[in-house]
Amino acid sequence: PGMMELIPSLMNAWSNKQDDIQKTIKQVNEYLISSNKTTSGKSLEKDVINNAYENFVERYDNEYGGFGNAPKFPSPHNLIFLLRYYKSYGEKTALNMVTKTLEKMRLGGIFDHIGFGFHRYSTDQNWFLPHFEKMLYDQAMISMAYLEGFEATKNKKYADVVDEVFTYVLRDMTNEKGAFLSAEDADSEGEEGKFYIWKYEEIINILGTKEGQEFCEIFGIKKDGNFLDEATGQLMPDNIPYLRNEIETFAQTNELNKNELEKTLEEHRNKLFKIRKERIHPLKDDKVLTDWNGLMIAAMAKGGRVLNNQKYINAAINSADFILNNLIDGRGRLLKRYRVNSAGLQPHIDDYSFFIWGLLELYQATFDTRFLASALNFSEIMIEDFLDKKNGGFFIGPNNGEKLIVRAKDSYDGAIPSGNATAALNCIKLSKLTGDSKWEDIAFKTFKAFSSKISQAPSAHSFMLSAFMFGLESPKEVVIVAEQKDDRVKNEIIWNSSITEIINKDKVIVKTLDKDFATEFIFATDGANSKVRELCDFESEEWFYGQKAYVTCIKAQHNNIAKQYFTPNGTLALLPLNDKEEFYSIIFCTNSTGDVLQDLEDMNKAFDIRLDLSKVELGLGFELKHSRAIKLYTCLLYTSDAADE
Numbered sequence: 306p307g308m309m310e311l312i313p314s315l316m317n318a319w320s321n322k323q324d325d326i327q328k329t330i331k332q333v334n335e336y337l338i339s340s341n342k343t344t345s346g347k348s349l350e351k352d353v354i355n356n357a358y359e360n361f362v363e364r365y366d367n368e369y370g371g372f373g374n375a376p377k378f379p380s381p382h383n384l385i386f387l388l389r390y391y392k393s394y395g396e397k398t399a400l401n402m403v404t405k406t407l408e409k410m411r412l413g414g415i416f417d418h419i420g421f422g423f424h425r426y427s428t429d430q431n432w433f434l435p436h437f438e439k440m441l442y443d444q445a446m447i448s449m450a451y452l453e454g455f456e457a458t459k460n461k462k463y464a465d466v467v468d469e470v471f472t473y474v475l476r477d478m479t480n481e482k483g484a485f486l487s488a489e490d491a492d493s494e495g496e497e498g499k500f501y502i503w504k505y506e507e508i509i510n511i512l513g514t515k516e517g518q519e520f521c522e523i524f525g526i527k528k529d530g531n532f533l534d535e536a537t538g539q540l541m542p543d544n545i546p547y548l549r550n551e552i553e554t555f556a557q558t559n560e561l562n563k564n565e566l567e568k569t570l571e572e573h574r575n576k577l578f579k580i581r582k583e584r585i586h587p588l589k590d591d592k593v594l595t596d597w598n599g600l601m602i603a604a605m606a607k608g609g610r611v612l613n614n615q616k617y618i619n620a621a622i623n624s625a626d627f628i629l630n631n632l633i634d635g636r637g638r639l640l641k642r643y644r645v646n647s648a649g650l651q652p653h654i655d656d657y658s659f660f661i662w663g664l665l666e667l668y669q670a671t672f673d674t675r676f677l678a679s680a681l682n683f684s685e686i687m688i689e690d691f692l693d694k695k696n697g698g699f700f701i702g703p704n705n706g707e708k709l710i711v712r713a714k715d716s717y718d719g720a721i722p723s724g725n726a727t728a729a730l731n732c733i734k735l736s737k738l739t740g741d742s743k744w745e746d747i748a749f750k751t752f753k754a755f756s757s758k759i760s761q762a763p764s765a766h767s768f769m770l771s772a773f774m775f776g777l778e779s780p781k782e783v784v785i786v787a788e789q790k791d792d793r794v795k796n797e798i799i800w801n802s803s804i805t806e807i808i809n810k811d812k813v814i815v816k817t818l819d820k821d822f823a824t825e826f827i828f829a830t831d832g833a834n835s836k837v838r839e840l841c842d843f844e845s846e847e848w849f850y851g852q853k854a855y856v857t858c859i860k861a862q863h864n865n866i867a868k869q870y871f872t873p874n875g876t877l878a879l880l881p882l883n884d885k886e887e888f889y890s891i892i893f894c895t896n897s898t899g900d901v902l903q904d905l906e907d908m909n910k911a912f913d914i915r916l917d918l919s920k921v922e923l924g925l926g927f928e929l930k931h932s933r934a935i936k937l938y939t940c941l942l943y944t945s946d947a948a949d950e
Contacts, residue, residue: 357763370406483623602663654724697754722768
């Protein structure tokens, strides 16, 4: 009905059906309240992780990758879950689903083969015909998936895709102050995709007949066009560039040199890009959003660390500094958006959780403790303003926000991970970074708050389950000790491919071998003057075999308490391996010139325990220029009762 019919009908209802209207209002309110009510449920079990994996297996598209039919969204957090599942459980099928999806996405029209970056989603099943809008959050999360694909496989083509996406973001989606912009529209000149599509004759005129025909063959460009209009189903006279096969396959089939072909195609791409640059561009959404910038900061920082590219780390720093300087209110709270020299709007949980994620990735990429300090500060605010202290989990809006019928909490992933999932992951990381178990407690209470929903739809909570896996795993640890804070430590150790997670830059560096999938961090610092120590909860001092030692406690494996002793000559960490604390894994890291075996004998006396010294192994050694060799010793420690058994 039109407005002329609708308005009298509304007036009649308001005048004559008040009782019915009030009854409906009450029913709607009751439904909203009940549907958004969350109470602390049962603890999550590992089975739910396997159930999510099985969900993805059932929905997997064996021909084109991805999950389900058209339309197809990249949903990179699902791919990240599967990569971490593969890493944790060794399930090769999980890895294969991811690698095929990543490869098919890069081949398809959903990827901009001329200017780089990914379009929002594919309207068909085979990643060919996109909705041409480009979103900042897609570039960030898709880059994360390709980065973790590269880490899992060491296949350089995944790293190359990350470089391409970051090239697009830094060129077209970054303002002069270093902040990342929100989106580029699908339309130009009133027509969707017009900026991105080509006629066959255009390609021939620009590249010449021979090379133009080769380019058209490789990128599926036809004289009559290569895609159908979505509304009419008619063949359009234009073309969307896409790859039918990998470039390497085309080179082999046509007996061409792969490297020379790639060089030629890059020259052609640049020519076409310059021509396309003169077209009328789609509208650019130049808002700076805190949450989406947080995702891109995380991606850039991680990309810089994994790919050893300082340019990406610098870009992440620039964006983080922009937010810290422009999107903080007078109370130290985050604001949501910035545009035309004006910041405003109250934040949501996504703004905090995504930005904190970015800060933590920056800390791991730079070892600059200001980023860890900022992450801790905003996490404390996040707890104060968003945490449901009774039932667990985080509300979407702050406690001083607009008063709504219900104060909702959300756990499901959408195009991006949920704010609650990301907050839980951040809390687990902070627990391991600072030794403060309260963060891990908050994370596991968040899992419990949504456990019923997660169990009902596991694959809809893939990022929450990635966080859950991260919290469950018992990782390997590597402690590297340097005698002094020096850039040589960074230059000679940080980019060592066998060690992937650097935690502390302060005289002693801590890195783990288990990448991002499962990490337990031990702080080895130089004692009282450590910047990291200032951020941790050191509450006591004890005498440790004749030396004063700073002590902190870490909750290990959710049940046990591990003590770390920081002494003038080295660091000792005791990690109980079971609830009865009969068995201990011990890491002793020293830069002293003393007898390590004698030190271990002294430990026997200090702790009234037995140690089989024949089991002592040299775990890791580095020799730095102008510095003594650094040694890490590991062994198995027994209590007296356990040793007797």
